[in-house]
Amino acid sequence: MRSRSPSTNNALLIASACLLGLLSTTGASLPYPILAPLFGGDTGNGLTNFLGIPAKLLLGIALMVNPLGLLIGSTVLGAVSDRLGRRRILLATAIGGALGHALTAAALVAESYPLFLLARFGTGLLEGNGAIMRAMLAEKLEGGLRNHALSWLNGAFHLGWLVGPLLAGLTVGVSITLPFSIAAGALLLGAALAALALARETPAPATGERWWAVARERHAFTLLRHAPLRALFYIHFAYACGVAAFYEFFPLWLVDVGRYDVRQIAFVNMGMCALMTFAALFAGRASNIDPQRRASVQAGLAALAILAVGFGSLGVGLAAIVLFGLPHAYYNATVQGWAADRFGGFGQGAVMGLLSATFCLANIVMALAGGLLALVDTRLVLIVGGAMAVWAALAMRSASARKAERAVGAK
Template sequence: MLEGNGAIMRAMLAERIEGPLRNHALSWLNGAFNPGWLVGPLLAGLTVDAGITLPFYIAAGALVLGAALAARALEREPVRGGGGSWWAHARERHALTLLRQAPLRMLFGVHFAYACGVAAFYEFFPLWLVDVGRYGTRDIAFVNMGMCALMTCAALFAGRASRHEPRRRAAAQAALAALAILAVGFGSPGIGLVAIVLFGLPHAYYNATIRGWAADQFAAYGQGAQSWACSRPPFAWPIS
């Protein structure tokens, strides 16, 4: 219920900034999210000894705080497109209506496949660290911190203009992310550990590339709705 503020911020950037600066701004926004994925697991690892439920209380409090700050900072705007109730707008203009458009169906399908692979990786690698490396809760938190730190640093540069076609860049970046995941399965514990951390590099570049390209190509459909079509997976996404 509280995840929507990220999509709103991405939509605001996409609507109010144009050209290469917009792509760079979207990438920086991704970089702003990533420290949360970095600090959150670390904080959980450091507080879990005080009680297994304490990290969840901290996470809930952080989400409520973020929602309160967004509600205070963002100006209220009238709903576009005439009158009608909030429910009518939600029913008639929700993001799934974008799937009526063939190019957006293709984008959704491609990114959904990528997101499923990334989500499976996020769910699996902590188990791999426990099973193969005998890592504990805090050790896993530090590994995740390294990956997210790399994603944060990469996001500062990933949105810069490039002479290469965006879809080809996204394809190459997705392939490198897949290669990093593959290395975890087929590599030694040392190689797997390095691959987990290095995965953050192509993943950050892929997110920046596909978000910027989608914002440029499909602005006519509404940036807020388009943000949903490219949203990142629940963990670590850390697309719009």
């Protein structure tokens, strides 16, 4: 059998990562338009009447367990794949994610809230494989192609947040379990195609370490022992908190300010995701400008969009929500490409896992803090989030300036 050319291998690698990224995010975003009506209405469903707990509190817990699993998965899966191999762990998590969707459907049929929580947590845990996809691209590709591929993968993730709610809206009328069944089947098909497309890896020399020992001792947060990565974490966490405040609370702002319904909110979200996906196709282009300086400008523009929603009228806010997708797509591409180049020696899986886990942690923190701030005013959540993104932009610019000063001093 003739071996594939390097260009063909690269194309298959990028296509496989983007396909699995799209399908994983589609599955993660499926429940959002389904759960609110289910728990918000008086359905008499056993799922929403668990131990006499208020339905809205049950909804909050149900929404939190998936990101919690995603946080843990993002923290450990990339590092585990550094040791045990990208292809094997990626395929195992994709198949496991499909089983998680099937278990979610079973929980809905059985009207079992504990089983539903277990299914959503497990699915989130395995959806942390995004760090593995990024690590594969960062490890196998170089230069401009690497940056482009990471940006295209981000575009696939963004597109999944558009496809998931759309798929749910089109199929849930037939059966509440149909969207999850479709997601499970598609993910299994994607895993099968990836198994054919991705080249088998040479096993690493055996060291006697078990996967759980690798996860415990080499998870992404162990990188915080190194000062440069710790500085990146603080800055990226502040920016991610701003983004999380925006993502989680702009729908509530639309309800408060414009009395928007579910369909109208979905259309606004589709506009933002569409622009973000389109921008990601070009965000990986090479540039002679220092990446930290570029990231500071991109974070600053994203912060302005968040603040425009917090301070602006309905018309200004709508424009800012959609336009936010542009600088955010460029920021992701810039930071991921720079981190892969600068910190790849620590293990691409662990580095990409740290970036992913930071964003998950920010989502959990802002879900809790934002819920309290929203009791006062929803706009306050967006203003605080925008201020944190401004700080991140200024800190990234300061880091770039210090690096330039050291370069001049070294000459």
